[in-house]
Amino acid sequence: MSAKGESYAEILEARGISRGDFLKYCSLLSVYLGLSASMVPRVVKAMETKSRIPVIWLHGLECTCCSESFIRSSHPIAADIVLNMISLDYNDTLSAAAGHQLEAVRKQIMKDYKGKYILAVEGNAPVKDNGVYCMVNGESFLSVLKETAADAMAVIAWGSCASFGCVQNAKPNPTGATPVHKIIRNKPVVNVPGCPPIAEVMTGVIAHYITFGSLPELDRLKRPRTFYGTRIHDKCERRSYFDAGMFVERFDDEGARNGWCLYKMGCKGPTTYNACSSIKWNEGTSFPIGSGHPCFGCAAPGFWDNGPFYTRLADIGFVGTDSTADKIGAVAVGGAAAGMAAHAIGTAVKKARDSKPEPTEVEEG
Amino acid sequence: MTTMYEEQYVWRLPVRVYHWINAAAITVLFLTGLYIASPLMSSPPGEATWYHGMAWIRLIHFATAFIFIANFVFRLYWALFGRDNYARFAGFTPWKPAWWGQPFKDQLASYLFIAKEEPNYCGHNPVAALTHFLFVFCGSFFMIFTGLAMYGENNPGGFIDTLFGWVVLLFGSSFAMHTVHHLVAWVFPVYLVLHLYAVVRHDVVDKSSVTSSIITGYKHRVEQCPELFAD
Ligand code: HEM
Ligand code: HEM
Ligand code: SF4
Numbered sequence: 024m025s026a027k028g029e030s031y032a033e034i035l036e037a038r039g040i041s042r043g044d045f046l047k048y049c050s051l052l053s054v055y056l057g058l059s060a061s062m063v064p065r066v067v068k069a070m071e072t073k074s075r076i077p078v079i080w081l082h083g084l085e086c087t088c089c090s091e092s093f094i095r096s097s098h099p100i101a102a103d104i105v106l107n108m109i110s111l112d113y114n115d116t117l118s119a120a121a122g123h124q125l126e127a128v129r130k131q132i133m134k135d136y137k138g139k140y141i142l143a144v145e146g147n148a149p150v151k152d153n154g155v156y157c158m159v160n161g162e163s164f165l166s167v168l169k170e171t172a173a174d175a176m177a178v179i180a181w182g183s184c185a186s187f188g189c190v191q192n193a194k195p196n197p198t199g200a201t202p203v204h205k206i207i208r209n210k211p212v213v214n215v216p217g218c219p220p221i222a223e224v225m226t227g228v229i230a231h232y233i234t235f236g237s238l239p240e241l242d243r244l245k246r247p248r249t250f251y252g253t254r255i256h257d258k259c260e261r262r263s264y265f266d267a268g269m270f271v272e273r274f275d276d277e278g279a280r281n282g283w284c285l286y287k288m289g290c291k292g293p294t295t296y297n298a299c300s301s302i303k304w305n306e307g308t309s310f311p312i313g314s315g316h317p318c319f320g321c322a323a324p325g326f327w328d329n330g331p332f333y334t335r336l337a338d339i340g341f342v343g344t345d346s347t348a349d350k351i352g353a354v355a356v357g358g359a360a361a362g363m364a365a366h367a368i369g370t371a372v373k374k375a376r377d378s379k380p381e382p383t384e385v386e387e388g
Numbered sequence: 389m390t391t392m393y394e395e396q397y398v399w400r401l402p403v404r405v406y407h408w409i410n411a412a413a414i415t416v417l418f419l420t421g422l423y424i425a426s427p428l429m430s431s432p433p434g435e436a437t438w439y440h441g442m443a444w445i446r447l448i449h450f451a452t453a454f455i456f457i458a459n460f461v462f463r464l465y466w467a468l469f470g471r472d473n474y475a476r477f478a479g480f481t482p483w484k485p486a487w488w489g490q491p492f493k494d495q496l497a498s499y500l501f502i503a504k505e506e507p508n509y510c511g512h513n514p515v516a517a518l519t520h521f522l523f524v525f526c527g528s529f530f531m532i533f534t535g536l537a538m539y540g541e542n543n544p545g546g547f548i549d550t551l552f553g554w555v556v557l558l559f560g561s562s563f564a565m566h567t568v569h570h571l572v573a574w575v576f577p578v579y580l581v582l583h584l585y586a587v588v589r590h591d592v593v594d595k596s597s598v599t600s601s602i603i604t605g606y607k608h609r610v611e612q613c614p615e616l617f618a619d
Pocket of ligand 1: 293413414417418420421422424425446449450453454456457531532534535536538539566567569570573574576
């Protein structure tokens with residue numbers, strides 16, 4: 024915790040990063056944040072002068088893939104800066120300290136930086152049975168979360184678990200897993216969904232906070248617009264194949280070899296908001312669709328319940344079966360037709376009976 | 389009760405024009421919609437820039453959607469303000485218990501073969517009005533709202549997204565909304581089966597020329613015309 028109070032520039036200098044590299048990093052960051060070139064000096068200034076923000080990083084019901092992604096931030100110096108940008112004072116998977124010692128650190132930060140620290144939450148909290156399904160240090164994660172959020176300046180919900188629930192709250196959600204924004208209602212919460220989110224997106228959200236002192240502009244689902252403003256489909260490199268109607272039909276067909284659109288393989292790109300198709304993964308190397316695999320919508324709410332992953336239409340639980348919208352619809356039309364046919368026969372029978380004594384239809388009605 | 393033996397002008401021209409635009413639009417929307425969900429044809433190998441198959445189908449769906457919406461809005465206007473006794477909403481008051489009274493029961497009883505009488509209406513009979521309300525009115529409303537919300541996604545933060553984007557939240561995710569838009573689309577073919585059957589049957593049973601009425605505007609041999617909707 025010794026570095027707290029130092030600015031980012033000072034830390035980088037101490038680490039032997041040149042001024043040129045520092046400026047390059049700031050420009051890159053501005054691009055990620057969707058800022059115009061004229062804003063770069065502002066980013067540089069913020070990085071030079073503002074002191075680091077203490078962060079408490081909690082882990083609830085999760086798999087730690089967000090942390091894994093975060094520490095793999097791709098830009099050469101970003102890899103270094105990431106962990107230095109924020110003073111990550113408490114992170115149960117990354118800290119050297121453990122056990123009571125670590126808990127003491129958390130309490131200390133909450134006291135020293137009351138109302139000034141950021142709470143980053145990875146994973147969500149099961150709320151059923153008083154939260155017994157996720158215990159940290161003998162306490163339920165639910166209460167740890169509430170306690171730590173109480174004095175936080177803002178809350179960042181890392182990943183789909185914390186943002187929307189992910190696999191933990193897929194039907195039937197036995198533990199009552201609940202996303203962070205439904206538990207913490209009186210603090211600004213930003214959702215950074217994805218399983219995991221892209222490292223640059225994670226850094227970008229924090230950088231925005233440092234530069235402007237506020238959370239980035241959010242959309243209706245509390246996601247930063249800069250990164251989640253458009254669908255993967257909108258910037259997908261295979262989009263021209265979609266518009267052309269050239270689709271992969273099987274994973275080993277001609278279309279697959281030629282990089283055609285994966286829509287018919289169940290691609291959820293058209294309904295998923297994330298930056299995969301623009302920022303990409305692993306130093307901009309590729310992303311699922313770039314590697315020939317359909318997007319399965321890991322950044323979309325409820326994606327586990329919209330399966331199967333490899334078909335275009337979702338299974339809809341309908342009177343105990345797994346159907347698609349088309350099957351249900353076809354059965355309904357068939358039912359209506361059968362009903363009408365039966366009714367027609369009924370009409371004919373009735374008419375025949377009615378017309379026996381007196382065959383005049385005019386009186387009817 | 390009024391008794392009539394002559395032909396009667398029931399559907400005025402705007403209603404007839406509306407009807408056929410509506411029928412055509414629904415047919416196109418349903419077919420292109422299913423195609424969007426599962427594009428059957430795949431373009432032959434080549435460069436993507438040579439073809440526009442999917443883009444065209446989507447464009448047709450969206451363009452037809454706006455015709456459908458305009459037509460629907462016109463019908464609402466006509467129902468509320470049009471000087472038209474038969475195509476108004478004025479009599480449709482299902483929130484009043486009286487609406488569910490004798491005329492409704494009689495019509496239902498006749499459809500279910502419980503009653504021998506076949507009531508005959510100049511405009512819509514109450515059972516038909518209810519079916520129209522559920523399938524056509526609610527169904528169209530639903531398709532329009534979910535459709536516009538999806539359409540807005542093409543331009544996030546734009547006009548349509550600002551107005552209708554909140555609809556997505558009702559369904560949790562964009563994908564879930566696609567699924568319900570798709571599911572409710574099937575309401576229209578179900579309605580079509582009921583509708584065409586009812587039309588043909590009325591023609592056969594009470595010879596009131598309903599079938600041609602939506603083209604010519606005239607119904608025939610309407611013997612009795614209970615003034616159900618008079619307040
Ligand atoms: C009778 C009315 C309509 C029917 C039967 C219909 C049918 C459909 C169907 C079956 C789909 C495919 C859904 C899926 O599985 O993803 C669809 C997609 C869509 N519809 Fe409609 N629709 C109707 C009206 C509208 C309206 C009024 C709009 C408004 C603009 C609209 C806009 C859309 C959009 C934006 C899509 C998504 C296209 C895409 O993802 O590429 N629809 N429609
Ligand atoms: C031979 C074919 C048809 C005949 C004789 C016929 C007849 C009629 C009549 C008499 C009405 C009541 C008019 C009104 O209230 O506006 C009506 C309404 C309606 N018809 Fe048809 N119809 C036919 C085909 C179709 C088709 C193919 C469709 C759709 C695909 C359709 C959709 C509708 C709808 C949606 C309404 C409700 C209109 C409203 O809002 O009032 N009809 N039809
Ligand atoms: S691969 Fe997926 S995201 Fe890319 S164009 Fe096709 S459907 Fe859209």
